[in-house]
Amino acid sequence: MILLDGKKTSQDIKNEIKAKVDVMKAKGEKVPHLAAILVGNDGASLTYVGSKVKACQQVGFESTLIKMPSTTSELELLSKITELNENNDIDGYIVQLPLPKQINTRRVLMQVNPDKDVDGFHPTNFGKMALDMSSFIPATPFGILELIERYGVETDGKHTVIIGRSHIVGRPMSILMGRKGFPGNSTVTLTHSHTKNITQITSQADIIISALGVPNYLKAEMVKDDAVVIDVGITRVPDETRPRGYRITGDVDFENVSKKCSFITPVPGGVGPMTIAMLLKNTLLAREQHKNKTY
Amino acid sequence: MILLDGKKTSQDIKNEIKAKVDVMKAKGEKVPHLAAILVGNDGASLTYVGSKVKACQQVGFESTLIKMPSTTSELELLSKITELNENNDIDGYIVQLPLPKQINTRRVLMQVNPDKDVDGFHPTNFGKMALDMSSFIPATPFGILELIERYGVETDGKHTVIIGRSHIVGRPMSILMGRKGFPGNSTVTLTHSHTKNITQITSQADIIISALGVPNYLKAEMVKDDAVVIDVGITRVPDETRPRGYRITGDVDFENVSKKCSFITPVPGGVGPMTIAMLLKNTLLAREQHKNKTY
Numbered sequence: 001m002i003l004l005d006g007k008k009t010s011q012d013i014k015n016e017i018k019a020k021v022d023v024m025k026a027k028g029e030k031v032p033h034l035a036a037i038l039v040g041n042d043g044a045s046l047t048y049v050g051s052k053v054k055a056c057q058q059v060g061f062e063s064t065l066i067k068m069p070s071t072t073s074e075l076e077l078l079s080k081i082t083e084l085n086e087n088n089d090i091d092g093y094i095v096q097l098p099l100p101k102q103i104n105t106r107r108v109l110m111q112v113n114p115d116k117d118v119d120g121f122h123p124t125n126f127g128k129m130a131l132d133m134s135s136f137i138p139a140t141p142f143g144i145l146e147l148i149e150r151y152g153v154e155t156d157g158k159h160t161v162i163i164g165r166s167h168i169v170g171r172p173m174s175i176l177m178g179r180k181g182f183p184g185n186s187t188v189t190l191t192h193s194h195t196k197n198i199t200q201i202t203s204q205a206d207i208i209i210s211a212l213g214v215p216n217y218l219k220a221e222m223v224k225d226d227a228v229v230i231d232v233g234i235t236r237v238p239d240e241t242r243p244r245g246y247r248i249t250g251d252v253d254f255e256n257v258s259k260k261c262s263f264i265t266p267v268p269g270g271v272g273p274m275t276i277a278m279l280l281k282n283t284l285l286a287r288e289q290h291k292n293k294t295y
Numbered sequence: 296m297i298l299l300d301g302k303k304t305s306q307d308i309k310n311e312i313k314a315k316v317d318v319m320k321a322k323g324e325k326v327p328h329l330a331a332i333l334v335g336n337d338g339a340s341l342t343y344v345g346s347k348v349k350a351c352q353q354v355g356f357e358s359t360l361i362k363m364p365s366t367t368s369e370l371e372l373l374s375k376i377t378e379l380n381e382n383n384d385i386d387g388y389i390v391q392l393p394l395p396k397q398i399n400t401r402r403v404l405m406q407v408n409p410d411k412d413v414d415g416f417h418p419t420n421f422g423k424m425a426l427d428m429s430s431f432i433p434a435t436p437f438g439i440l441e442l443i444e445r446y447g448v449e450t451d452g453k454h455t456v457i458i459g460r461s462h463i464v465g466r467p468m469s470i471l472m473g474r475k476g477f478p479g480n481s482t483v484t485l486t487h488s489h490t491k492n493i494t495q496i497t498s499q500a501d502i503i504i505s506a507l508g509v510p511n512y513l514k515a516e517m518v519k520d521d522a523v524v525i526d527v528g529i530t531r532v533p534d535e536t537r538p539r540g541y542r543i544t545g546d547v548d549f550e551n552v553s554k555k556c557s558f559i560t561p562v563p564g565g566v567g568p569m570t571i572a573m574l575l576k577n578t579l580l581a582r583e584q585h586k587n588k589t590y
Contacts, residue, residue, distance in 0.1 A: 106428070122422070123418075123419050123420075123421075123422030123423045123425075123426055123428065123430075124418050124419045124422055125418075125422065126418075126421075126422030126425050126426055127417070127418030127419055127420065127421030127422030127423070127424075127425065128418040128422070129422075130418075130421050130422065130425055130466060130470070131418055131421055131462050131466075132462075133401070133418065135418075156489055157489045157490065157491050159491075165473055167426050167427075171425060171426075171470070171473075174469070174473070174483075174485075175425070175466070175470075178460055178466075178469075178485050178487070185487075185489040186489075187484065187485070187486050187487070187489070187490040187491070187496065188469075188484065188485050189482065189483065189484040190469075190473050190482070190483050191482050192473070192480075192482070194451055194452045194480040194481075194482070195452065195482040196452050196454075196482070201482065
């Protein structure tokens, strides 16, 4: 059994990005610039955005954190987005979710210039991904692809079963694993809350990607020998023995499932740490595309 | 066994559209206007475009056929597209494929205003579809959904297996059948040329949608009892007994498979005739959205 180590891999990626940025700097070129809009004071959102800004600093990117009050109107946010769309110094930006109730999230995400949409949430990027065109791939799916690629997990002709059809993980993964090339060329089954006989389906899978958010859902009897198991679940389970009063738990009963696997991601330390690294990678890509554009 | 009769259903849809157009006319409103661009003299393309124009006439739509010579440059075509994007009288338009070799098809399709893209080929429409937003759905997948809906084929919790991952049928169908609602909520498996043990997979399917283009590929032993079989294949097979020297053959060994099915589409007369009806439906939708827009 080989651990797909997201902690180590994400650090490798950050080091690679930093090396590229160092070259840019040495050449006197503009470095990638990521902006993040944070509306309101949600504690988890503050932490996430803070980590993203910190990661930018680690690799040498410029970053701008735009904090707006929780009373911000949709119109105010939309005009801030227009400003970022028009600001040539910003290569990519993210709008940290969730947004306050008075703001229509979909309308906001539609306003983001797809060329700066480093979260890959705009329909144009999603459609390009589904049509095998170059695009920004959302960070979590992109991170899974990167783990598969770096560890040389075979996907061609394999049966990949995905659990959960969310817009940010399950659905994009189902598309990506069935595309031509590597990682891809899998036979893909997408399962969800309406699926019957889930055990019958998962136990045929060569690769299982679980993005359900139910702790310890995937049991050993649902997995065949030598399967690859990728656990995207991150649920906070109360645990008084931990300093924060909770522990992060994945969808997979790791102790029992891991014994049957050829590859498996731990939680924490698997897919989770990859997301910020992939956001940086998308921002670097945005910078490169931006540079090559003629205005 | 119930035949999913696309010939009859498409006529029903055309009648419904015509009734709506008659109401528009009676109210003195503008009727939907579809334009089609045809570049070159490909015989099959001429036939297809001709059928689309004729269908417009049948339901009372305005239509404009724009013929451009086979020597048309990409720039000339792009500027014609810009013209159609800006022409408020045109509600929707299509660019008949294939295009001559000197023209980059992807660049052309990217130029189409997504709000007028009644073929549903633009990445923005594709992405909206995958993200459960309202969009133009490509005609063939849309026609399959319509047959499923009108015949009340149950899809919720069913296992749908799709054969073929093309951009215009297989991939969009795999997304649509797994979306929430009806038709949808299926567990979806997308298979393709790299799939192993295809018979093992299809024989577990409640619903099979075959879009492979290999005559008589799907045999009775690949299908379980009471399955629903939708045949998107249309291959011309030489046949000297026919006036045209060929017959249209589907992917399914109809004679033997149909005996096991609860529902099945014939070829011809199944999915094929639905496509033009759905193009008309998309054009009607474009007109309605166009009307509700404030300029």
